[in-house]
Amino acid sequence: MKLLYFAWLRERIGIGSEDVSPPEGVETVAALVDWLKTREPRYEHAFERTESIRVAIDQEQADFSASIIGAREVALFPPVTGG
Amino acid sequence: MKLLYFAWLRERIGIGSEDVSPPEGVETVAALVDWLKTREPRYEHAFERTESIRVAIDQEQADFSASIIGAREVALFPPVTGG
Amino acid sequence: MAVRVQEADFDTGAEIAALSTGRDDVGAVVSFTGLVRGGDVSEMVLEHYPGMTEKALEEIEAEARVRWPLEGVTIIHRVGPLAPGARIVFVATASRHRAAAFEAAEFLMDYLKTKAPFWKKETTPDGAQWVDARETDDMAAARWQS
Amino acid sequence: MAVRVQEADFDTGAEIAALSTGRDDVGAVVSFTGLVRGGDVSEMVLEHYPGMTEKALEEIEAEARVRWPLEGVTIIHRVGPLAPGARIVFVATASRHRAAAFEAAEFLMDYLKTKAPFWKKETTPDGAQWVDARETDDMAAARWQS
Numbered sequence: 001m002k003l004l005y006f007a008w009l010r011e012r013i014g015i016g017s018e019d020v021s022p023p024e025g026v027e028t029v030a031a032l033v034d035w036l037k038t039r040e041p042r043y044e045h046a047f048e049r050t051e052s053i054r055v056a057i058d059q060e061q062a063d064f065s066a067s068i069i070g071a072r073e074v075a076l077f078p079p080v081t082g083g
Numbered sequence: 084m085k086l087l088y089f090a091w092l093r094e095r096i097g098i099g100s101e102d103v104s105p106p107e108g109v110e111t112v113a114a115l116v117d118w119l120k121t122r123e124p125r126y127e128h129a130f131e132r133t134e135s136i137r138v139a140i141d142q143e144q145a146d147f148s149a150s151i152i153g154a155r156e157v158a159l160f161p162p163v164t165g166g
Numbered sequence: 167m168a169v170r171v172q173e174a175d176f177d178t179g180a181e182i183a184a185l186s187t188g189r190d191d192v193g194a195v196v197s198f199t200g201l202v203r204g205g206d207v208s209e210m211v212l213e214h215y216p217g218m219t220e221k222a223l224e225e226i227e228a229e230a231r232v233r234w235p236l237e238g239v240t241i242i243h244r245v246g247p248l249a250p251g252a253r254i255v256f257v258a259t260a261s262r263h264r265a266a267a268f269e270a271a272e273f274l275m276d277y278l279k280t281k282a283p284f285w286k287k288e289t290t291p292d293g294a295q296w297v298d299a300r301e302t303d304d305m306a307a308a309r310w311q312s
Numbered sequence: 313m314a315v316r317v318q319e320a321d322f323d324t325g326a327e328i329a330a331l332s333t334g335r336d337d338v339g340a341v342v343s344f345t346g347l348v349r350g351g352d353v354s355e356m357v358l359e360h361y362p363g364m365t366e367k368a369l370e371e372i373e374a375e376a377r378v379r380w381p382l383e384g385v386t387i388i389h390r391v392g393p394l395a396p397g398a399r400i401v402f403v404a405t406a407s408r409h410r411a412a413a414f415e416a417a418e419f420l421m422d423y424l425k426t427k428a429p430f431w432k433k434e435t436t437p438d439g440a441q442w443v444d445a446r447e448t449d450d451m452a453a454a455r456w457q458s
Contacts, residue, residue, distance in 0.1 A: 081425075081432045082358065089283065139215070142221055143221075163285060164297045165243060165255070178343075190351070191350065192349070193348075195347070197328070197342070198342050198410065201338055202336070203336060203338070203408065205336070264418075268344070271414070272414045
């Protein structure tokens, strides 16, 4: 599964994308984020306030409760500020 | 006093402007129009439906009840349709 | 000048750019361009009341500037004969924020449609006819009165 | 294509004209141009999510076309570094009548601001900072949901 990070989330994690294989049982965005936070302090720091993080699964907006099973691309980012 | 006519009012009266000296007692737009209607059939025809005629006194929108005493320029025209 | 009545066509891009050129406090420019629609109409002629027209447009602009924080306003209205597809009218508003620019532009058009002394005459296969004022335009203008 | 994401600047006049060129059924074109405001800001950088951005903008356009009778829509958003005064975003709508063109343009901007994956980073004397999302933008977008 490909993960993408944008804006300050990208900067805190230090990379824009990575390929991961979450362990069995990690089936939602929320679980994915919890698992990432256990990996390294930079993830813990990046995801410390999940209420200000948005998610897209395969380029469609989604919720933290959404399933990531079968997803090819999960993007995590702050609220958008374009326009 | 200068009178101006626009759009179909101008066409019905046959001229775009004229100088008039209304008789004493003609002190409002309504009285002016009534006096004009007595002059010739083309005025009678032009002003037959006064509810669809608008007026400006010295280039400011006004009502039929407005005074024309001291006015230099009175314009009569249909509802505007620009834009 | 912010208000122009002219026979000549105008350049929408240049007018939009002029509202923000050389300054960095404008965050939003909204423009409206009105065009002659064809269909049965082969030609349109715009008549106006020289002198009062400019005054009326300037009053409309002044009213918009009282209601919204605007950094700039442009109003251009063409007169004379116009073919289908031709530009008739242009309104542009510049502001720090988009809501003011949008609202002011819509207000300007609604007021212009009901308060500025222009009259349209259309030529169709049935001949030339003066366009009737639309009740929906009066309603659109009325919503700004509170 | 009606939706473009690009580093290059764009020509507002040409974009507005393109929506009515060669046709006579468009009576109204409304455009919005968003610009970088200066003040403390010396530079702005726009980041986006390639692939999803275009998709999101196309969905926003499709939603506008469902809600209003539009003859044309153009959305352009720049990415990369931008100086104060530079154009960032452009939205234009063409319709037979002005109310639809105005409403749709405002809707497109409100939705774009809250749903399209762009992020702004500003450089000020205090350093470079990611711009916070504004609650007023969420409120502006929410009013279209009924």
